[in-house]
Amino acid sequence: MRTSLPDVLAAGDCAITHHRLLGETYLPLGTTAHKQGRVAGENALGGSREFAGSLGTQVVKLFDLVAARTGLRHTEAVAAGFEPVSAVAHPEDHKAYYPGAQAIETRLTGDRRSGRLLGVQLLGRRGSEVAKRIDIPATAIFAxxxxxxxxxxxxSYTPPLGSPWEAIQVGAQELARRLVDGSWYVPNALG
Ligand SMILES: Cc1cc2nc3c(=O)[nH]c(=O)nc-3n(C[C@H](O)[C@H](O)[C@H](O)COP(=O)(O)OP(=O)(O)OC[C@H]3O[C@@H](n4cnc5c(N)ncnc54)[C@H](O)[C@@H]3O)c2cc1C
Incomplete structure (x- = not known):
């Protein structure tokens, strides 16, 4: 969070930042700003903490729909030099025999060379825990x-709230198959 001036530190929307998969980028988010503020504050007091980097994890509610993402989309992964494979799945948010189950669209992207998870996007109805579900791959990609x-x-699992294979893991099964058999999902115009 240092600048070219020794006694001036920068954090939040006014600072370029480090993306853990892309390197230098600009990603103005409240989540990033808070962490960078903590790092800048500690360093202003003589510390030597480094910002660990962002993955662009974010979520938005649009009427009854919730969309979330973390890491790279397929086209971003191509541009970043990975060899991405992507897969779409539609797992239910909890066991179908328990009332109120609804599908979540999962899109996962992995790297064929390393097998690493690179990015996930989720789309679901409000109440299907999309915002918290995205934090599973956010943590996995971070690690x-x-x-x-x-x-x-x-x-975790209980029928009213989930499935033994969590929705993210159902998406990961589909992606794991494609990483092995070589087929891949062709992304639409939104990538
Ligand atoms: C509508 C909207 C929705 C958003 N939703 C989300 C979200 O859901 N999730 C998310 O992660 N991020 C969200 N963001 C982004 C997030 O709000 C910003 O990334 C974050 O607030 C940046 O923090 P900051 O401290 O860098 O800047 P700011 O929060 O903008 O703080 C800068 C402060 O500096 C003050 N200031 C400016 N000039 C001066 C001056 N000359 N002297 C003294 N003070 C000054 C301003 O008044 C302000 O209080 C949203 C942003 C907007 C606009």
């Missing part, structure tokens, strides 16, 4: 986990 690692995560 540089592979798609197979995501399948091993021990996540």
């Amino acid at each position: 540089e986990m592979t798609v197979e690692d995501v399948l091993d995560l021990d996540l």
Whole structure:
């Protein structure tokens, strides 16, 4: 969070930032601003903390729909030099035999060379916990986990609230298959 002036630090919307998959970028978000403010404040008092980097994790509610993303979309991964494979799935937010189940659209992108998870986008109805579900891949990508690692995560389950294979893991199963068999989802114009 240092600038070219020794006694001036920068954080938040006025600062370029570090993206853990892309390197230098500009990603003005409240989540990033708060963490950078903490780093800048500590360093202003003589500390030597570094901002760990962002993944662009974000969520938006549009009427009854919620859309969330973390990491890279397919086209961004291509541009960044990865060899991406992407997969779409439509798992239910909780077990279908319990009333009120609704589908979530999951799009996961992984890197064919390393097997790493690179990005996830989710779209679902309000109440299907899309905002908190995106935090699972956000944590996995932060920790540089592979798609197979995501399948091993021990996540919570009870029928009214989820499934034994969490929706993110259902998406990861679909992606893991494509990483192995070589087929991949062709992204639409939105990538
Ligand atoms: C409508 C909207 C919705 C958003 N929703 C989200 C969201 O859902 N999630 C998310 O992560 N991010 C969201 N953001 C982005 C987030 O608000 C910003 O990234 C974050 O507030 C940036 O923090 P900051 O401290 O850098 O700047 P700011 O929060 O803009 O703070 C800058 C402060 O400096 C003050 N100031 C400016 N000039 C001077 C001056 N000359 N002297 C003294 N004070 C000055 C301003 O009044 C302001 O209080 C949203 C932004 C907008 C506009």
